[in-house]
Amino acid sequence: MVKKNACIFISGFGSNLKSLIRSSRDPVFPIKINLVITNNPNAQGILHAKKYSIPFLIINTRRRDYENIILREINKNKISIICLAGYMKIISKRFIFNAKKKILNIHPSLLPKYKGLNTFEKVVKNKEKKTGCTVHYVNEKLDGGKIINQKSFYINKEDNINVIKEKTQKLEYKAFPEAIVKIFRYI
């Protein structure tokens, strides 16, 4: 099978990057990861890229033209799909339009509930019985694109924010690879 080239954007820990790298090592998984991009020179996730010898790029987002630099790299590496895995920058409308790629994001709530930041705090505050994660296409609305995959769990009374985060992230490591398989199955 011919795998599609993927680029993963990260800003922090990179545990989703790690799960995607693991999945991509399976010969029948539809993508290979050619590039990792981060806006954070201290992102721990860079270590996963290093470990698996995946080229990575630290981008200075203070430069006005930083999205153009990313676009050039995306095109140079013949990237077909961009996965936002804990990337803490908003992608501009212009980037989405010019990239003309599939752009996916993983979000730690059952969208459309709790878009944006501090999702676990919001879940606890609203005494939700159930939460989970969502993989969706990225469009110009924050966490508003078409949903590809969701996974959920019931919250126990004793679950605090940390436990909820842990349970959510465990589901994320399944949800993102599944979403990628799903979108390439139908083309």
Ligand code: GRF
């Ligand atoms: C994940 O919980 C994801 O849903 C959110 O940011 C977090 C990234 O974690 N968008 P990691 O860097 O993949 O460990």
